[in-house]
Amino acid sequence: MDCNESGLYALLADETTDKSTKEQVTICLRFIDPHNKYEIREEFLAFQEATDGISGEALADLLLSSLREHGVDVGKMCAQGYDGASNMSGRYRGVQARVREINPDTVYVHCKEHCLNLAIVHSCKEQCVRTIMGTVQDITFALDYSSKRLLAFCEELSGDENVQEQMDQRTKLRTLCETRWTSRADALLTFLRAFPVVVRALEHLQENGDVKAGQHLHVILKWDFIIDLVVCEHILQSTVFLSTFLQNVSCDLMEAARESEVVINTLTNERNDPEVWNALFEKASDVAGQFDVIPSKPRTAGLQGHRNNIPCRISHRILEEVMHSIHMTLELTDRLLGGTVHDRFLAQYLVASSIHRITLDIKGRLFDAFAQYLTPHDQHVFNAEKRRWETKWNGADVSIIKPTMLQDTLKECNWDLYPCISTMIRVLLTMPVSTSTAERSFSSLRRIETYLHSTMGQGRLSDLPLLHIHRDQQIDINSAIEQFATDKKKRASFWILSVFSDIQCMYYTDNYGLLGFT
Structure with a gap:
């Protein structure tokens, strides 16, 4: 297998409930292509069906046995990536702990896409945010799942060409995803434009007598709702591109950390920039002004009932009160950049553009972190190779553009000259960023195992998604038919195999001597 030829691979796994209410575990592998050593x-x-339950021990045994069954060398596993569920990420009884008992070198990486999602979820627990999320979801359901209300929405939309252009030819509002909070940015943008x-x-x-519509109208025609x-x-819009980037197969942990830091710094700078607040305030004022909604400050005292709201004259004061309630930057920093950092991540200092930042402490820890993968297993050989690598880039001509990413650095790292450094970079590249590939396989499962095909066997359930996912690969139809005809004993005796133009025909005689074809 290609993953065995590569020498290193990472295990990706996730679980879901299928159409027949069975727990299915998807198994994916991440590795560097042995034929194209930079891809x-x-x-x-x-x-695999989790017949023994979904405890950490049962799932770990299921994953390891499945790898062995498919001919994958468990000893070449260098990392594992799962979501943050306790049965997967548990320190003592989770899958990652059980796998490390078998292979201690498999470092666990929490899916960064899940980390981003959790950061958004926890930062949006404030009352004002939960209120607008709930209101938008209620109105979207009301307008999308009632033919009468949807007709009213479409009639109003057809008469507004400006909104039609902004909605990119959409004819319905987008519902808020219950699990993927980054996708809520698109739903909020669509609602705001419409x-x-x-x-x-x-x-x-x-x-026309719709009481529920009147209640929704009363809620959204308030300054608090519009500004929120x-x-x-x-x-949320600032996290959409980061979410898409983290799902990219070519993304590595170094790039993921770098781009996460960019988003965090952007939000921090905007939080301290009055111009951003003024622009958002003006945008909210333009929306509110179309319906005579006056910008106003909420009451300071909850029991106050005989004093009018104070008109708002300073734009960024209200926005700062709203923004400070959303701890987005803190959550992103803690979940995407925080946590325990393994010494393997020190290999990022071997990137050509960062070689000048390497210290004596880092040099000593690098060898210990990758010693089990290095050949020969000699620190003196590694030190000599590292000195040559530093000299190469520190003394490079100014006109030479130094690589800034792991993949580009690997292309410049000749295996014959720098085997140890090349191995370290390969290990760090192999470590997973997210489990998006595992999540995508669930989409194939839903397309194949429908309500009418919910009783198919586990073997077929695993093979059909494999054909669907790798549908770009060519299959020799004649060889497949021949193997099907001769593989096992069947009630029908296949005796002629013929191909007419583009139609494959298989003639057979059944137990009653009747002639037929497929």
């Missing part, structure tokens, strides 16, 4: 691949391997149409549709429904909607959409 990272993540490949689906199989689905806000005038939503208001007019609700007004039309209210005039604008701010939350702006904040």
